[in-house]
Amino acid sequence: MASSGSTVRPIASRSVAELVTSELRRSILGGALAPGQEFSLREVAGMLNVSFIPVREALRSLEAEGLVINRPGRSSMVAPLDLDDLHAIYRLRHELEPNIAAHACSLLTDAQLDELDRHATEFGDEKLGIDEIYEAHHAFHLALLKPAATEWDVRILGTLWRAAERYIRIGFGRLDPDPREHGRREHAHHDLLDAFRSRDVDLVRQGVHDHLAHNEQIALRALEPQAEAQ
Structure with a gap:
């Protein structure tokens, strides 16, 4: 059985995810990532020099804000203007x-x-x-x-x-x-x-x-x- 401490995520990981979320949000709102533009988790991780985990968390948060559309097993996409x-x-x-x-x-x-x-x-x-x-x-x-x-x-x-x-x-x-x-x-x-x-x-x-x-x-x-x- 896992110890109770194993379910607590390290502060460093969470802060990286927040930083990735903030940078992707800024890029989307500022237009650097254009409406309808597709990108893979690998591409984003490479651009920001981080691992896949904080990028995946960031994309989930941005999807909840209506800024990103995530497709299982495929690339993500900046939500089109509608x-x-x-x-x-x-x-x-x-x-x-x-x-x-x-x-x-x-x-x-x-x-x-x-x-x-x-x-x-x-x-x-x-x-x-x-x-x-x-x-x-x-x-x-x-x-x-x-x-x-x-x-x-x-x-x-x-x-x-x-x-x-x-x-x-x-x-x-x-x-x-x-x-x-x-x-x-x-x-x-x-x-x-x-x-x-x-x-x-x-x-x-x-x-x-x-x-x-x-x-x-x-x-x-x-x-x-x-x-x-x-």
């Missing part, structure tokens, strides 16, 4: 985020909103690349919702945000050459903060719904080349 998936992601976000925001608007202090206002101004900086903008965007929205969000809310929203991120990054990237886009991003987030400052729950809900609807339209741009090809 219109139905995108609409499903935003349908769930519309269910969750406006209601959490309506509760959070009474919990955020004026000082916290002032700090977020300063961060919103950064969205208009034309020198910032898409990676910097998206990281700041993620942190901004988490800060808006977190005062009213449970741990499960944050987990679920994190999964939905990561699932939407590939579409949003591509969509933002297509708009990035337009100098007006940076100003639009800044004003859109200032407008959202104005709704929170009002402490009016209906206004906050509508503001978040409108913000999500606009972002979904940007995300749809990621599917334009696919539609044109068809």
